[in-house]
Structure formats: structure tokens, C-alpha cells
Amino acid sequence: MTTAKWHILLGTALTIASCLIQLILGYSYRNCIEISKSNHSAFRCLHRNAKNITDFVDDLPHTTTTLNISHNTLSEIPLNFSFTRLQNLSHLSLDSNKISDIPSDIFRNLHHLESLNLSTNYLVSLNPGLFQSLNTLKQLILHDNKLQSIPPDIFNGCPELNYLTLRKNNLSNFTAVVVSVKDLKKLTKLDLSFNKLQSLEDSASLPSSLQELYLTTNELHTLGCKPGLLGQIHVLDLSKNVNLSAVHFKGLNLSKIYLLRLRLTNVTVPELLRLTPSLKPAHVDYSGLNLGHNNSGIKSLCNLLMNSSTEMHRMILQDNNIHNLQPGLFFNCTNVTGSLDLSLNRLKTVGCLEFLEGQNFLQNITVEHNILSELKTCRTRSFHSLTFLSYRYNRILKVNEFAFAHTPRLQTLQLNINIIAFMHHKALCNLTELINLRLDNNLLSDLYNDSFIDLHNLKTLNLRNNQLSVIFKNTFQSLKSLYILDLGGNKISQFSEGAFTGLESLAKIYLDRNRLTQKYIPMFAKLSTTLKVLDLQNNRITYVDVQTTSPFANLSKLESLKLDAQQPYGIMILPLAFFSGLTSLKSLSLTYNYITGFGSNTFDDLVKLELLSLDNSCAGVKPLPAGIFKNLKNLIHLAVENMGIDLFSERVFGNLTSLRTLQLNRNAMSTIDHTILEKLPKLNYVDLRNTPLVCTCNNSELQNWTKNNQRIQIVYLYSMTCPLQSTTRFFHSFDTKVCYQDIGIYLFVSTSNVVLLLTILPLLYVKLYWKLKYSYYVFRSWFGEQWRRLRDEEKKCQYDAFISYNSADEEWVLKQLVPNLEGNGSSLRLCLHHRDFEPGRYIVDNIVSAVYGSRKTVCVVSRDFLRSEWCSLEIQLASHLLFDELRDVLVLVFLERISESQISAYHRMRKVMLKKTYLQWPGLDCDDPAQAQELFWTQLRRALRSSASIDQADKEGAEEEEDKDRAVDRKSKVYQSQTDDVRNILL
Template identity: 45%
Template sequence: PSFPLLASLLLLVPGASAYGFRNCIQSMVDPRSFRCIQRFLSDVASAVDDLPASPTVPAASSRHLPQLRKLGLAYNRLEMIEDGAFENLGALVTLNLSYNRLTNLSEGALHGLSNLTHLFLQHNPLSTMHPSALQPLGHLHTLDLFSSRLASFDEVACRLQSLLRLRVLNLCHSNLSSLSSCCLLPPSLSTLHLCNNSLQAVDSGPQLLRHVRRLDLAYNNISNVTSFAGTQLQKLRYLLLKGNPLDVFDLLNVSRLPPSSLDYSGLRLGREGVSRLCQHLGNGTVRRLLLQSNGIQELEGKPFSACPPVRALDLSWNKLRSLRCADWLLGEEQHGALQSPPPPRLRTLHLNINTIAYLHKHALKGLRALTELRLDNNLLTDLYRPSFADLRSLVTLNLRNNRISVLFPCVFSSLSRLQILDLGGNNIRRLGSQSLCGLHSLTKLYLDGNHIKEISSDEFRPVQATLQVLDLGGNSLEYITKRQHKPPPFRYLHRLYDLKLPGQRPYGMKIIPPQFFRGLSALRELFLAENKLLSISPDAFDDLRQLQYLSLADSSNGMQDLPPGIFKSLVCLQRLNLENVGLHSLTLEVFGNLGNLTSLLLAKNQLQTFNASVARALGALRYLDLRKCPLSCTCENLACQGWLPRAGQPLGYVYSFDTHVCFLDAGLYLFSATAPVLLLLTLLPLLHHRAYWRLKYHFYILRSWANEHWRRQDGESFQYDAFVSYNSADEGWVLEQLGPGLESSQGSFRLCLHHRDFEVGKSIVDNIVDSIYHSRKTICVISRSYLQSEWCSLEIQLASYRLFEELKDVLVMVFLEAIPERELSAYHRMRKVMLRKTYISWPPEPAAQPLFWSKLRKALRGRCAEEDEELHPLDGGDEPLLESVSQL
């Protein structure tokens, strides 16, 4: 698949209105900037041809955009740039052509870019460049040729002769093996990146690098340090040599490089190397000493004792496991009495990204001038108050991504000047009322990514007078009831202007209780995204009258529409993010009071229409995002269409909607087409409810007829004397009375019973049909439970088919209990059977039971033959009940 076109358009058009483009998305922060990322565009013209044609924002291709300031064409498949491709782009400042397939820059490829300042060509197989290709770029400041395939450094240097304002050149990863060149670099060039090449020496000659201030030679193959001796580097202020097989102390001995200008990161100095390095640093103050990635595991024995005063020390990316005493930072002359004023002391200390698990109580003793301390990304579990006792000047303390679980009372009480405290990414589960005591200047507190389950107002009382930013995102705050049993947690933070509460784990806050944000009278920004809210109290935001930004994005968890009046107090709100919150409609009760709202994000909601009255109420709105909303081209959106800004070309499916259909009198046609369908849909459930079993019975009867037809062809044979149809509630009588009474030596009948004779694995309906047709008779044991059973009704219906259709006397009805006429009248399926057949009743008196067995055996022995006339009823039936039933 083709790579997407990345085009960012910065237009000098103040106050541009916001509306949708086919291939670009207008930036909410800067309405003059457009993003065309991941639009699968093939050329720049398709990215900008739908811009409105006006005197201030010209449309069509790039040559018609003389005010274009920024153009990004990265991640495409451009193989060449034709001459004059960027003509008339005289205002262009930044051009990004990275990650393409450019192999050549012709003479006129960059013609017309007279004001270009930044040119990015990294990750192109660029192998040739015309000598005059860069000549039009007289104002170029930055040239990035990372991962190019130019033949030599000399070719590049000679192409740069006309770039008198060039300051930054990146030639990293370009397969350069030598720096020899007959052309000098521009005097303005101050930063040169030559990392990840194949250089073995600095063979550039004495004059080539004389103006360079920052030189990056990391990850080459430089081992010959004598080559630095013949090179003029008197203006060099920073040199990075990481990843080269050289001895830095030999380099300091043979060259004139100032030791303080080197970045000693990645040179594998070790603890002993630090001591040797201090001897080379001299007596002057070192502004910054960088010792990253040197494999330093411990600092016992005062390795910095011989060092001059250091203002900033970076020991990150090492293997330090513990800090025990500050002596390793203080030289001996700083311990004794001094006759002259003490030199500048350590201000910045970076110990991040080590494996420090233990911080000794006196590890930082004496660092009274320290203003910034980084201990993030270590393994610290406990913090003690004496550890910070001497850090009275500390302004920034970073303890992020450790394993701190408890903040002991007043552990930071000595840090009265601390302004920024970062405790994010730890294992803190709760804050005590004294955890933040003594932090009288704290303005920013980061507690995100912990496991805090509950917050209270007393916890933040020590910092109530100064705290301005509070980050509690990614914790475990959860509210499952709207009742607030404790005072609002932020009621003392009257100066807080930024509050972050997104992504509470594991399933979000769920509910925002009433008055939860009470006291935040100065709050400007509130983040509540990714909280899967089920409910928000209508008065939740009543105290936030100064709020300017609110995010509830990705909080859809069944909440659907917002409660009326929820934003009634947010008269200063300017930006509102409601992306993916489950909205189904926009109402004035919710949005009617947001008269100052300038940007509204409603993407990924269930909106089908945009309320025109809401659109009119949002008079200051300049940016509206309705992406991935199922907006429909219906007449309900007609008013919204007129509200959209008009342009010379159609603005998408809503703008180009044919409005003539809204004025057609099509009601009659719609009624005629839909009424029959609705009537049919109404009758089908009724028919299903009333005649479902009847239809099902006829289907099974049809199957029975087909099976009987084949049986007639094969010859009639019976496996049983009678199939017994009964309900499970009467199973006891069948097994205890009927079975023994008929299958005994006196009866000598073979019965077919469900539990005994049905074939395993066969459909129950097929078992019933086969049992009826393999039996000479069918005995129906009738009771109230039998009449209410659908399966029993099916069995008697199938048996009655043989009675009426085949005129075979196959049905014997046995009543176990007396059933009144009013109950029998509801079971009309038996009426036709009882009109043709009498029945036998089971007498509860033992004296009458022999007569019952005699009648039943007689009925079972009766011949099963076709008759021309009506079958004669059995003698001995209950005639009064039969007569009453026959009258139904």
C-alpha cells in the first residue's frame, strides 16, 4: 500500500473559519494549519485543491499558494522533483521531503524557495546533487541529510558554499569514511552532526572545522587521536565521542581541546576513570559534566574529590545501586575552612535511569545550593526526611518511576523552596494529612500512575496556598454512588488552575458525585477523559466558573446524553472535548449557555443530526469536529447546511445534499408503501401466537402420512399392542398400575413406554410417530397435567390422524380424574375425538377397578379394521359427561 501524504499547511490568514475539507483536517489550536496525515494521497495537489478560492486563501495546486509557509511531503514514494516544482512558493519556510525515494536533486528542483529556512531530506537514497541545486536557498538555516548516499564529504561541502546563513548540518548515517575536502564549510555553520559513519580520523585539515561549536562524532571508528592535534577547534564548545574506540585521556594530552567541552558519556570511564578525569579538568569551575552510560556502579572513596567545582553533574544511564554519602560530590577544599569566598557549588544533579534502591539518610548532605535533583527511573522504595534536610534551595525534585509506596509524614518538610515535585509512576496507595507538609512553595504536583484509591481535602491542605497544577491521572479513584459522605477533596485548592483525572483504573471513576469540584474557583483546565462514566451530577461543574478547557473524551459507558444544565455555570469555557461519550442528540438545555465556546469536538458519537438551535447558540464557535458521526443527508440537517460557511466548491455530503427532496409532498406515497408492510408485520406475530402449534401439528401430520404411505407399501406389522401417551406427572400411575395391569400374565399385552422403548439419539418427534404407527392402539392417559402439555397434545393429535383419516379404531382414552365441562371446553382439539370415541375412567374405589381392567383389555383386543360407518362407542363409559362434552 502507498504511504500516506503528510502535508501541513500554515496559511497567513487571520481569523479563518473552520469547516471540513475532503483530505485535510484543520488544526484546533492553530486554524491556519492543516493536517493531511494518513489520507492516502498521491500528490500535493489533491491535498489542497479543495481549499476555498478567495483572495486570502487561494485554491488549486501548490503553485497557487504563494502564502504557504509549511509543506510536509514525508512518507511518500516521490522518486524525483521536477524543475520548478516549487515555483511561486516564495513564503515557504519549512519543506519536509523525508522518507521518500529521491535519488537526485536537479539544478531547478528547489527553484523559487528563496525564503526556505528548514529543509529535511533524511532517509532518502540521495546519491547525486547538482552543484547549483542548493544555490536558491540563501536563507537556509537547517539542512538534514541523515541517511543519504552522497559519494563524499567533499561533494557536500562544495554544494554548501552559497548557504551563508546555514547553522545546522546533519550528515549522520551517510557512509562517510573521510572528512577531507577542498572546499571549506560556511562560516555560519555552528552545529555539525557526523554520527554513525565510518570515520577513522578527523582528517579534515586545519581550517575546515574552525567555526564549528557543536560537533557530533558518536559511533564512528575513530581511534587515531593525533588527528585532532592538527585541526583548529578553538571555537568548539561541545564534542560527543560516544561509541568510538579511543582513549579520551590520550586525546586530552595530544590536543588543545578544553576538557570541559567534551561530553564524556559512553566512554566507559568507570570509577577510576572519573578520578583521572578530575585531574584534567583543572581548577576552574566546570559548568556541566556529562558522565552518562559509563558503567559506574559505586562512588565510594570520593572519586570526585580532585574535581573542581561543578555546576551540573549528569550520572544517568549508569549502574549505581545506592547513595550513601555526599562526600563523593564535595572536594576536600570545600570541607575545610576557606580564606576566600567559596566557589560556585553544585546546582544540578542527574542520577536518573540507574538501579539505585537505597538512598542513605546523609547521601545528599551538604548540597545546599542544589536546585534540581533527578532520581527518576530507579528502584527506590523508601524516602526519609533526613535525606533532604540540606536541600533547602531545591526547586525541582523528580522521583518518577520508582517503587515508592509510602510517603512518611513531613518527609519533604525541609524543601520550603520546592516548586515541582514529580512522584508519578510509583506504588503510592494513599496520602496522609502530613505527607506534603513543609512544601510552602509547591506549584506543580504529579501523582499520576500510582494506586491512590481515595483523596481527601486534608491531604492537600499544606499546599493549598500555592498549588497550581495537580495530576492524579491513572490512579484507582472510583465512585459508585452519588452520595458524598466526605467533604469535597479539592475545597482548599483555590489557586489550582490545572487538574488531571483521566484514565482511573481499572474501569474509571464511573460516577462524579455532586459538588466534587467544589472550591476550585480558579480552575482553567480539567481532564476527565477515559473514565467510562455512568453518571455525572448536574451540579458537578457549578463552581468552575473560570474553566476554559474541559475534556470528557472516551467516557462512553452507557451514559449516553448529558444531563440538562450540566454546563450552565461554564460561561468562560472555550474548548470542550466530548469525543466518544455516547451522545445521541444536542440540546439547548445542555449546550445553550456556552456562548464563548470556540472549539467543540464531537467525533465518534451517535449524532445523526446537528441541532440548528444549538448551532445558533454557539455564536463564538470556530472549530467543530464531527468525524465518524453517522450524520445523515436528511431534511433535519437542512438548517445546519445553511449554518456551514459557504465556499466556491462543495464541502462534502452535508453541504451538497439535494434540498429539493425536503419540499416534495411525498406523504401519501410513503404511507401507501409502508402501511401494508406495517400491517403484515403486525399480523405475523399474531398469527404466530395463535396458530403456531396448529401449523406445527399439520407439518408433523404430513410427515406421518408420508411415513404411513411407505409402511403400506412394505406391509403392515405391529411391534407393540399399545403406545401409552401420558404426562410425566402421571408416570407413577402408569408404572405402578397400568404397566403391571396390562403386561402381567393375565393381560399379556406389550406396551410402548417413553422411558423404556424410545430409541436413544433419535428425534423425539420421530420416536413418537414411529411408536404410534408401530402400535395397534394408542392409550391416552388424560389428566389436568396431560391437557396442559404441548407434547401430549401433539401425541393425541397424531393418534387422531389414524382415527379420522384412516378410519382405524386405534385410540383409547383413560381419564385419571373427573374434569368438569368448563375445563374441558378450552381444549377444543379433543372435541372431535370425544364425539367419535367414548372413554374409560379410573375408579378410585378398589371394588370398581376389576371392571376398569376388563373394559380396557376389551378395548385393546378389539379389531382394527376399516369401517364404512361411524365407530361404535365402548360400553360402560361415563355417558353424562360425554353428552355434556358433545354439546360443546
């Protein structure tokens, strides 16, 4: 096989491996979020802490076409890094980082890239081969860097480039820039603003396709260019080059200029037009050329324009320090057919637009950012062509009656962002064709029933951010065509009856940030046939009764309802049937309301709901009731952030079959059943950030699922940490090996061994029974002997004997027993109740310690002894050592003769007497008491010094005796149980 074929096979294998790796990875990304509905093609990676660019792109699919890695802290890009794996990229943004250098091969093989944004970084220079393979690039943004020069051939690999911005850099050599772009045959816009260019001297030519050239805020002190350098330019901006004068334009070909901006330069208009006859006066932006002194500059301009045959569509006179406008000022100007802009001047009044006399075709007037204080009554001649008038950003305090009677054809009137406190109720009279009216951001406190009397065609009325407190009856009675009414940001606390009369077409009403209470909501029922959007955010709607009738019952066509953040503490109590009747509602927002409880039927009527936002709307940690979303079959987006949800239940979320986006962040869930997520067929986006999912076996299946599911995007899964951990651990990587022990293996091994054993045992029984039995007894005998010997060698008891006696026999013990066993040169050490028991310790514990800590136990038996519970316990403990542990520890001493009938009730003692020889204290009735007593003490001392182990013969005898007495012994308890019973009786 040839080398070429091997390379082909290897490449194919690598491609397949790459695809397989992508398939087994879960639908989650370390530092990016897929933009909704992008089908694995568009990703946003903003405000992340990752330092390496590979942390952003390594887990993105090869289908990525749009990638935004803006507003991060990237500083360096590795030399060996490239976007080659993402060959389908068409839009890439790396702006607002700290990148100081970019390797040459980073964009290699991006043959589909159309837009590249590298702005707002720390780039000082560009590698010559940086853009060499971007043959489809159309837009390149490099503004706000620190570039000092441009390599000559850097853009040669970008034949499709049409927009290039290099503004806000440190470029000083215009020639170098021209050389770098001269071969870009499709370049139409070049922005070099905010650099350090000093002239336009150049030996090369700009691309013939270039139409817009922006050179504002440079250090140009001359142009110095060839006459034809700017011959193809349509838009040329030379503003804020204070050293430029008209003489620098002498001889230049500006015939194609459509808009020339010279704001804040040293150019004088008459001289400019004289020295550049190719420049059409109508195509100059006359802003910032100091034409306002005594209106003489404007008059001179008008005379020049009058002599020009060019039709003027717009006249821009911004920032000319104009203080006043004389009547007829523009009379001698050529007719302006489009717009006149007088913004950013010092105008105190515009009168009744007398300065526009003779301008009969003017359509738009903009007088923004001036110091107008009043609009006076105007009943003079009308400007019937005027359709747009803007007085925004002034200081208008008062609008008088008939202030716009001279502009009856107005369609848009903008009076917003002033300080209008008084507007005459007839100020807007005669504006019968007005469509859009903006009065927002003023100080209006009153509206009258005839304030809008003539506005029959008005469709949008914006009164936001004023001081309105009451809407009176018939205020909007004439607004039959009104579609949007914005009253947000006022102080409205009351609607009079009939306040909405006349609003026959109203579809959207905004009343957010007012002071409305719940009793005014039913008034919206009068808008039931048209109303689609109702915004009641940040009002004072609260309820005290869950049985309250729904205030929205008649709003069957309402599609959007906002009730967020009711003051001061939220709605809190939500009536059970609160949303009844809203059968067309598609969007509902209830955020920041701290509702104490939701009912299972709360949202039952919202069958068409598509967006539901409940963020921060629950007071405390509590589960949502089962079935609360049961009828929301069309819900697409659900936001339940910080709702105190502690259980992700199928009974709550299981019916959301159309859900695509689920925001569960900042809740109290420690575990989540991933099978519920899988049962939501259209879900593709889940946000679990800041949810305390525990890193234990309870979430082992969830962890495994999040890393392998291919349908649902878990937002920033790899940044989710384990709560309550001393060190930072991540949810996606906590150890789950202990959770997955293969029980099947253990069951197989154990059952197979049992089967094997049950198979072998019958064979062994038949073939080797007698041999095995013989071997067993031989081994048992040998092991017992070795064990006894080892135990005797190792065990060293504290006492030689523990004396068990009744207090009635204490005199004999102290005067006879103790002196003869411990005195007279004897080395025996005895344990006695009164002398050796540990004070403060349980009696039972002392007895147990004494019996087990002594080589022998001597029971001084009398009739009083047999009646004592403690003595019975002591002899039972000793007999336990004798019979169960096969230790010869028990010695019986009878102080008096007791008949066998009396002893028969004490089966333990009877068993001992049958097995062991006991001692009888010789009484005075014997022939020689002194000699008999001496023999008694000798035998007792010999018994105490004998071995504590039982020989094999005794052991077998004990076993036989044990069998005989087994029936009797069933009634007795083992040692531990007896000890517990005695202790319980004592306590």
C-alpha cells in the same frame, strides 16, 4: 483595447473569481485541519488516505503560510501541479511519504517559503530547476532519501539558505556536493552524515559562511582536501569513519574549530595534536577514542592539555571503555571550568570523586549509562563549585548516608532510571542548596521523616514510578520551598495524618496511577492556600451516595484537577455537589469514568473553567441534563467524545458563549441543529467524526450549513460517511433535492387557478347557462349508452342467477325452482348457498361474490325471508346494483301473499316493488294451478335472460323514485357499511 489591458482585466477577473469561490466554500477541508488560532494560515494534513497531492491543497485558502502534509502515502506528483495558488507559504513539509520524483515547477513562485522538508521519501534524484525560485528559503531538509547525486546549480536560486541536511542518502561524490553549495553565501550548517563519501577531495571551496559540517558514518578512508577547505568550520563531526587516522589531518587548518568529534575513528590523540598545531586541544570531543586502558590514555591527554594555554570549558570522554578512575587522575589536567562527561563507559564506582582532585572549578559532572551499583558515604574534602550531578541510567541499588556530603553546593541531582531500592534516610544530608531532585523510575519503597531534612531550598521533587505505598507523617516537613511534588506511578494507598506538613509553597502535586480512595481527598485541604494543580488520575476513587459533601470545598485556588480513569470501573456515581468550592478551577479532566448520570448543578461552581474533558465518561446512551454547562461562561475547550449524547440541545450547550473548540466525535446523535452552533459566538472548531448523522431530510439544513459556513471548522467533513448504507455515501453530498420542493410555487399555481376559475364561472353562468345545461344532458345520455354497451360486452358473469332464500323455503327451491330453471333443457346456471359457496370463507364474502358474480339475483320472498338477517343483506346488495349502479339485476318471487303493511317496514323491498314488476307463485286456490305455474316459469326464465342494464327511461324513473324515498333511505346504510356491520355481528 490593447492585448496587455485584456490580460490585466482577465487576471483581475480570475483573482476575483478565485476569492468568490473561496468565500462560498465552507470552513471545512477535505484532508486537512487548521491549527487552532492560526487565522486560516496553518494546516496539518497527517495520516490521510488521499493519493493525490491536489486532494490536500485544492480547498486550502490562499492565506496559508504553514502546511504539513507528512506521514501520508503520496507517491507521485503530477507534472502540471504546483503550489502557485498558495503563494504565501513560508513552511512546507512533505516528509514521510513515498514520493519518488518531484516536478521542476512544483515550487514556482513561492517567494515567501523559508522552510522545506522533503525527508523520508523515495527520492533518487532531483530536477536541476527544482529550487530555482525559492529566494527566501532558509532551511532545506532532504535526509533519509535515496539520492545518489546532486545537480551542480540546483541551489543557485536559494541565496538565503543557511541549513541543508542530506544525511541518510547514497551520496558518494563530495565534489559534486561542494559545487552545488559553493555559492550559498549564508549557508551555516551542512549535514552529510550516513552517506557513502570516501574522501573530501575537491577543487572548489566550501562557502565561507559554513560553520557546521557533519560527516559522521560515511566511508571516508582519507580526507585529501586542501589545507584551507575546513578553515572556517566551527563544528566538524567525523565520527564513525573507522578508516580515518591522525595522519589524514596533517597540515589542515583547523584554527576555527570549536568542537571536533572523532568518535570511533582510528585517530590517536597525541598524534592528532602533533600533526595539527592549529587545533586547540580544548575543542576536541574525546569520546570513542579508546582512552580508558589503564587510564594511560587519560593521563597522556591531561599532559597534553596541561601544556596547552587554552582554557577548557568542557571535557567529553564518552564511550572510551573506562573501567575505573584512579584518585587524582585529572590532577595534571588543565582546569575544566564547565562540565565533565563520562557517560557510556564501564564505570562500576565513582567513589567520592577522588579522581577529580585538583579540579576546583568544575561545575557539572555527568556519569550516565555506566554500571554504577552503589553510592558510598563521602565525608572527604568538598567540591564546592559543583552544581550539577547526574547518575542516570546506571544500576545503582543503594545510596548510603551522606553520599553527597562532598558536593554541598549541588543545585540539580539526577538519580533517576536506576534500581535504587535502599536510600539511607541521611543520604541527602548537607544538600542545603539543592533545587531539583530526580529519584523517579527506581525501586524506593520507604521514605522517612528525615529523608529530606536538609533540602530547605528544594523546588522540584520527582519520585514517580517507585514502590511507595504509604506517606508517613512529617515526610516533607522541611520542604518549605517545594513547588512541584511528583508521586505518580507508585502504590500509595494511604496518607498518614500530617503527611503534607511543611509543604508551605506546594503548587503542583501529581498522584496519578496510585491506589488512593476517596477518603484521602479531604487531606488536600491543608494545601488550600497554595495548591494549583492536583493530579489524581487512575486511582480508586468511587462514591455510592450522590449527596456526599464536596471533598474540594476548601481548594479555592486550585486551577487544574485530573480525575481520569478511576479503577476498576470509574467513579460511576458523581455526587451532586462534588466540585463545590473550586471557584478558580481552569482545567478539569474526567475521562474514562463511566458516570451513570450528571446533575444539572454538577459544574455550577466552576465559573472560571476553560478546559473540560469528559471523553468516555458516560455509561450508555443518554442525554446530558439541561443547564449542566449554564455557568461555564469562560469555557474555551470542551471534549465530550464517546459520551453517548443522542441530542445536541440548546438547553445543554447554549450557554457556552466563550467556547472555541468542541469535540463531539463518537456520540449517538443522528441529527444536529446547526442554529445552536451558530449561537455560540466564538466557536471555530467542531469535531463530528464517527457520529452517525443520518443522510435524510432531517439533516438537509445541517448539510447545507456545513458546506457554506465561514466561521466554524468541521473537522474532515468530506470524509464523514452515512451510517447504515449498503454503499459508501458521504454526508456532504447526499441528495437533498427532495427535501427542498418549493411549496410556494405550488401554492401560487393552485390559488391563481382557483381565482381564475371563480372569475370565469359567473360569466359562463350568465352567458351560457342554458347552452351548457343542454350540452351536458346530451353528453350524459350519449356517454351512458356507450358505457352500458361497453360494460355488457366486457362483463361475463359466472352464474345466470343467484338464488336468495330462507332455509325454511329450501324444499320449494330444490324441488320446484332448480329443476325448472336448470333442468328440462334449460341452459341457466344457478348459484345456491349449500352448493356453490366456498367452504372456509366468510359468509359475507361469499354473499358479495355471489351477488356480483351473477347476472341476476332472485329473492324468494316469504315471511321467513323477511325475518332473516342474511336474506336482508342479500336483497340490499342486489338493490344497491339496481339503484346505485343502475343495473337491472333483481327479481322478486313471492311464495305467499304478504300484505302491504307487512312489507312497508322493508323500505328497500318496497322501493323495488314500486319500480319493478314482481312474480307471485300461484297457489292451489287458483282455477288452473298447472297452467298458472307453467306461465310463472316462462316469465321467470324471460326475466333471467333479459338485459342487466336499465334503459334511459327507467333510469330517469329511478331517479325520480329515489328522490321520493330519500327521506326513508337516510336511515339505511351504504353497502360497505352494512357488510362490515354484519361481519362484526357474526364475529
